[in-house]
Amino acid sequence: MIPAHDIREVLGHNGDLAPLVDQISEDDNLFDKGLSSFGSVQLMLALEQRFDIEFPDHLLNRRSFSTIRNIRSTLESLLEPSAA
């Protein structure tokens, strides 16, 4: 299981979310917290770099990156496909 801390670390470097990262809960909608469309692209690229993965096209959508819980779930589906 991916620690929430690792995902928060990436969020902490996102221009849209950095100032708020400590106040964001697992299920807060990141877009409601100020994540823009371009910010979500930057978040996607940063997660790919941090976890050494590439999101397939069908996961390149708002839902995959909408909450910390969804990000973890998306990452785990890629990193631990056999556990799915």
Add this chain to the structure above:
Amino acid sequence: MDGTFSHDVAFEDLDEPPASTPTFLDRLFDQGLLVRTGVDGLYGRSGAFESVVDAVDRMISGIGAGDGAEVMRFPPGMSRAVFERSGYLKSFPNLAGTVHSFCGHEADHAGLLACLDAGEDWTGDQAATDIVLTPAACYPLYPLAAERGALPAEGRLFDLQSYCFRREPSLEPTRMQMFRMREYVRMGSPEQVLAFRESWLARGEAMIRDLRLPLAIDVANDPFFGRAGRMLANNQRAQGLKFELNVPVNSLDKPTACLSFNYHQDHFGTTWELRQADGAVAHTACVGFGMERITLALLRHHGLDLTAWPESVRARLWG
């Protein structure tokens, strides 16, 4: 808005004709409606073609006449600094066109001419100027609107038309590299700009029906570049930010977007610090008309002889 065309396409071979048959583009050239320049997507227009463009332009003006839009016209080049700040390069770097000019001295000039004579690359001393080609009619508008200060309570409405450039060479006549875009741009609260878009969805549909063209309105996305662009496109579709009014011109499978209805949310408001009367970031929306595309749709469906078009269509355009 299910993508089904609203009435039957009553003409033959809309889908790809046999290789031996002249394409629609060939026939436009043969008839003299479009004029070859040697570059795909860059064409001259005949008087007859322009008479349709002008009539469609007047028709659009008539539909929007009661709205009190402020008319502004910009040349097809815009400030490079404005263009850079607009964010266009984040989304469409492959479509952008920049204006370069010779910036060397006399010796460099001799070198340029020598290269030209030798058939070699002569562009080495060309440097980017402070002008880029306008990619959409509304791009020069936003910073000028923001400079006026906060919007009035009722927001603002602008009427624009410009030649636009997008670097996408194609043999489809509907995908020109330089084409005219008419736009109405609404600025205000989310409610104001969404109401504007809704009204134009209905007006646009009625307009194209009046021209007796088959149509379908579909959710759409801009052609964002690369993998990041796929995410932006998915987001745009999921949020229903863009709709297109499509008419089959080249084929039924890939109909042509003749009008688009776009809700930018606060993208341009944030970029240009455009404020509503209460200080909140302004939202914007626009309706765009592809002037050549509408003209080509009319030619495709009603024929290349304008005098033979259905009387009701001629009356609507020139009556």
